[in-house]
Amino acid sequence: MPVAKIAPSVLSSDFAQLATECNRMVKDGADWLHMDVMDGHFVPNLTIGAPIIKALRKHVTAFLDCHLMVDNPEKWVDDFAKAGASMYTFHIEATDQPLELIDKIHKAGMKAGVAVKPNTPIDKVYDIADKMDMCLVMTVEPGFGGQKFMANCVPKVKALRERFPNLDIEVDGGLSLENIDQAAEAGANVIVAGTSIFNAEDPKDTITKFREKVNA
Numbered sequence: 001m002p003v004a005k006i007a008p009s010v011l012s013s014d015f016a017q018l019a020t021e022c023n024r025m026v027k028d029g030a031d032w033l034h035m036d037v038m039d040g041h042f043v044p045n046l047t048i049g050a051p052i053i054k055a056l057r058k059h060v061t062a063f064l065d066c067h068l069m070v071d072n073p074e075k076w077v078d079d080f081a082k083a084g085a086s087m088y089t090f091h092i093e094a095t096d097q098p099l100e101l102i103d104k105i106h107k108a109g110m111k112a113g114v115a116v117k118p119n120t121p122i123d124k125v126y127d128i129a130d131k132m133d134m135c136l137v138m139t140v141e142p143g144f145g146g147q148k149f150m151a152n153c154v155p156k157v158k159a160l161r162e163r164f165p166n167l168d169i170e171v172d173g174g175l176s177l178e179n180i181d182q183a184a185e186a187g188a189n190v191i192v193a194g195t196s197i198f199n200a201e202d203p204k205d206t207i208t209k210f211r212e213k214v215n216a
């Protein structure tokens, strides 16, 4: 299994202090920063777009793991690449041409991730998994931070890990030190956590513990 990467979701940060919050997380041990992009169509919420990534990029050198919860994900590839995004993860439910989209993302110079909602069967990505850099298995319905972890999504992680031992598999939604063992044992190695890191008394200690549990 690839090594652990801990990616705090800045959706739970103070947006008015975004650059400071991002650099605080990096100082506390974050490997990646998870950026939740929502368009009010694919999910019932609005967050940030490429202009914010671009502004942030001037102050943050870390790997920006962008999770696009949007319709027409093809539309924003070039903007995100120019803005300085490192990874562009689109939802498999939002496109009919995932292979073409992966190719477009790679040509734009970013890593390509493919996300799967809780009710989407994981076998939908088997045919394209060797082309992607990461698969994001959602463990809540996308749209909001602070929701309850859906343990019934864990078998999807296990099935994917059995078939793709070297793939980065990311879990996102409701992750905490209480349920991380389930996700890690199933084979997840990229851990997104918003509430449980930003609300922790000691975020650095929480990030360290997440990493230890995944690498155990």
Ligand code: DX5
Pocket (backbone or CB within 6 Å): 009, 011, 012, 034, 036, 067, 140, 141, 142, 143, 144, 145, 146, 147, 172, 173, 174, 175, 192, 193, 194, 195, 196
């Ligand atoms: C939900 C987002 C998540 C969310 C995670 O749609 O994709 O990244 O911010 O936040 P927590 O860890 O609070 O569930």
Ligand code: ZN
Pocket (backbone or CB within 6 Å): 009, 034, 035, 036, 067, 172, 192
């Ligand atoms: Zn996310």
